[in-house]
Amino acid sequence: MRMSTPRSTRLLTSGAATAITAGLLAVTACSGPTGGPAGPPDIADNCGVPVSVDGPPRRAVSLNQQQTEIMLSLGLEDRMVGTATWTDPVAPHLAEANASVPRLADNNPSLEAVLGTEPDLVLGGYQAIYTDGGVAPRERFAEFGVPTYLSPSNCYPEEAELGEPVGLDDIYREVREIAQLFDVPERGEQLVTELRGRVEAAQAKVAGLDGRENTSVLFWFARTGSPYVAGSTGAPGIITRTLGVRNAYPDVASMWPQVGWEDVLRRAPDVLVLGDLTRDSEGDTLEAKKRFLRTDPAVSQLDAVRAERWMPMTGSAMNVSIRTVDGIEALADRLVELDRQT
Template identity: 35%
Template sequence: MLLPHVATLIAGLTLSAFAQATPTHYPLTIENCGSTLTFAHAPTRTVTIGQAGTEMLYAMGLGDKMVGTSLWFNNVLDTYKVQNDKVARLADNEPSFEAVIGKRPELVAVELEWMVGPQGAVGTREQFHELKIPTYLLPSDCEAKDNLVGADGTRLEPFRIDSIYKSVSQLAEIFDVRDRGEQLNAELKASLAKSIATARNKDLKDASALVWFSSAQMDIEPFVAGHKGVPDFMLSTLGVRNVVQSDEEWPTVGWETIAKANPTFLVIARMDRRRFPADDYEKKLAFLRSDPVTRNMEAVKHNRIIILDAMAMQASLRMFDGVEQLASAIDGYDLSK
């Protein structure tokens, strides 16, 4: 279960805590990824394009302000099921522009700029803004990143964890629930500190890892984590080196190159999406253990393979659970083999 203390955040807040919340003063104007957004009131009809933003709103108890979701890698957590069951699923992947505006949203919250951006698969921000529909892009995908270079964008600077805290704070301000945002961020920071403390139990100065997200076909170069993205942050925070040096978010790298690097750990994504064959983590495992190149890697021979939900590899609340799982798994391995 993802961060149970976070998942029960809203249930644990008292009515008096809500009464003490500092109210948002409207009209509210914020700067977001190159756009100025103004809200006359808290949105009552929101569409999310991306699971990360969806679950941030659920974690703050804002499911009743949502009228549509889309772009899911993993199934919704049981904790959020009651909220999620009342929100229309517009698409498992990208929705159409017409499907989004058909919900008459007062806000569209977007996880990835390649969905809503200069070359957006759904549309451009200008298209939405011309209809007086503000689009809030999670800062983690626009700050210090060029989304026009590489299939999933290229990091100009390493991912910063503060971008997630910023998303929570700004969404909380937009919806006039600042206290909920502050407490959620406090819980996230405490979780990260706990994971870092766990990793300190290991001597990881020579440890390395590869993070395999998916592959368009099983027998071609896989999509792996670049050295400035979210998974790299997760690894480096725990003291583990990413063997991939590309600045791209999810570059493709050949298995021969990966085998030569011989990472200490392999981290593979588990997802419920089925866009590519390697979305199925069991097929990833079967490939690693049967391919003549990969089966001889030390991580495969010693079963140092860590399975994480795909959303734990994104700039999302689940990332904190992913760091905790990584730290726990690494702590349990005997690295003397």
């Protein structure tokens, strides 16, 4: 779940996709060079919309943290004129590069603020960012001649049930596509190689753990009354499949279902991953979650709670992003630690 809102790659209504595509093509027809047919879009299908830029973007705005961190990881801070919707502090190794990029808003910026930067590309991490309740629909940007990109892992609303889960390949695809748009494909391949190497190292750590395939892990994002927990299709699903453990909700096809504690008690997960969120709503922080686990008369009796078989994880790692690899590494380390305690 994103800290303002998460999800995946296959469900724009045909009418909306047609309207957006028509708007983009109309803008391209009006602003493109004369004297020859327009070339193919740089990305033919981005959640049902083609993305075409007039050369590598020089004034990009990233509307969500995960794409900001991809761009910073690709060394593109000099091509950025704005960021927004921050859910965690920037990754420490990217802090210096990030300091040079203007922050338009901590949460959703206004359309006017984005357009005021005169962007030549706008990148969004979640379907909801491109709605009237977010910043603006993609067709609205198209009316102003601004191409938009949406994370291929989050084409649909977060509550949508997905036909197939998001995978690491979707994250790698996003890295490569952003690198392609900015004409730095070699940097994209280098970053993907680095991420793959980290994943393989984490898998090697847990390869010899006994009973790993029977270990059930619950990812608790937010709320105490009726918690948001991880279904099988988002970043926690990536993490559990990668490490060969079981997601406590493998039968739920949405990313972040809201459930009752009675059902959690019935499933009796072995390990709890607690979202350590920087926002300040009920049940968001790590300490609020620990306090609830220790004091609720029923939940405090879970074996995982009594033994404190839990660990924190940032919101960025629990959403689909390059930080999901951080989550894989962190859970691998915790599983090794728990194995040594038995």
